[in-house]
Amino acid sequence: MINETVGIIGGSGWLGGSIVKALLAKALLPAGKLVISNRCGEHPLARQGVCLVADNQVLVDRSDVIVIAVRPEHFASLNINATGKIVISLMAGIKAQTIAERTSASAVIRAMPNAAVEIEQSFTPWYCAGEVAAATRNLVQRLFESVGTAAQVQEEDFIDYLSALSGTGPAFPALLMTALADQAVAAGVPADIARLAAKNVVVNCSQLLASHDPRQMIDSLVAYRGVTAAALQTMTEGGFEEQVGRALREGAAVARKGL
Numbered sequence: 445m446i447n448e449t450v451g452i453i454g455g456s457g458w459l460g461g462s463i464v465k466a467l468l469a470k471a472l473l474p475a476g477k478l479v480i481s482n483r484c485g486e487h488p489l490a491r492q493g494v495c496l497v498a499d500n501q502v503l504v505d506r507s508d509v510i511v512i513a514v515r516p517e518h519f520a521s522l523n524i525n526a527t528g529k530i531v532i533s534l535m536a537g538i539k540a541q542t543i544a545e546r547t548s549a550s551a552v553i554r555a556m557p558n559a560a561v562e563i564e565q566s567f568t569p570w571y572c573a574g575e576v577a578a579a580t581r582n583l584v585q586r587l588f589e590s591v592g593t594a595a596q597v598q599e600e601d602f603i604d605y606l607s608a609l610s611g612t613g614p615a616f617p618a619l620l621m622t623a624l625a626d627q628a629v630a631a632g633v634p635a636d637i638a639r640l641a642a643k644n645v646v647v648n649c650s651q652l653l654a655s656h657d658p659r660q661m662i663d664s665l666v667a668y669r670g671v672t673a674a675a676l677q678t679m680t681e682g683g684f685e686e687q688v689g690r691a692l693r694e695g696a697a698v699a700r701k702g703l
């Protein structure tokens with residue numbers, strides 16, 4: 445059970461709403477200790493006993509911990525004074541120092557969940573700017589464990605880099621699944637079969653990696669010296685790993701520059 449009152453600005457959105465639902469479902473927080481806001485002041489979550497407000501300062505005043513779950517481009521218009529409070533930002537590309545300056549929070553934490561919060565399967569790295577009490581770090585960890593796994597990182601830059609890695613959630617697998625299916629169709633495989641095959645590889649077979657080391661998995665499959673070896677060798681000789689590195693660097697550069 446979390447004892448603090450948690451306010452989520454943008455708590456009706458994809459990430460904010462998923463966190464609210466998980467906290468309630470796991471009874472980590474009674475609905476009466478949850479405050480959420482959006483611009484219209486309406487959302488079905490209010491019918492579950494969550495306090496929904498349209499005024500973000502009212503949310504801040506009623507909360508001990510404030511989670512900012514609005515899109516980065518909406519941050520500038522929030523105008524909140526969170527003096528003496530803990531602010532946790534989920535926003536990509538906005539530095540902890542900027543958040544501290546604009547909110548006057550006593551502690552700022554940057555966290556980077558992903559879209560899998562919806563199924564409680566996110567990985568959420570988080571970073572504390574400055575000294576933060578152990579009780580606060582414990583609260584942050586538990587908050588994000590309600591929607592998956594979480595880990596503290598020691599450098600803010602890791603949040604920007606990981607925005608392009610785990611922050612992208614299902615994007616890389618979706619790209620792979622689409623490419624596999626499209627290429628199979630181009631090779632003459634019926635579209636429904638191509639989609640089933642590609643989905644099986646990305647969604648089902650990848651679950652083996654939950655309990656197997658990926659490097660050992662590659663080595664053992666390549667050891668057959670057959671079809672898989674030929675396919676993977678083409679990928680690696682074609683610069684697959686370098687391409688992944690470039691993609692992550694490019695995404696991280698956008699996060700570092702700010703959105």
Ligand SMILES: NC(=O)c1ccc[n+]([C@@H]2O[C@H](COP(=O)([O-])OP(=O)(O)OC[C@H]3O[C@@H](n4cnc5c(N)ncnc54)[C@H](OP(=O)(O)O)[C@@H]3O)[C@@H](O)[C@H]2O)c1
Nearest residue numbers: 454456457458459482483513514515516518535536558559
């Ligand atoms: N989605 C992802 O996969 C992902 C991954 C990593 C990080 N993030 C970060 O998470 C944050 C939220 O993303 P999201 O996908 O959850 O966005 P979203 O679904 O668009 O949710 C944003 C919420 O903010 C509300 N909002 C906008 N302006 C507001 C204001 N001035 N006051 C109060 N509420 C306001 C919106 O509601 P109204 O329009 O009704 O006001 C909406 O419910 C972003 O900063 C993003 O960088 C997202």
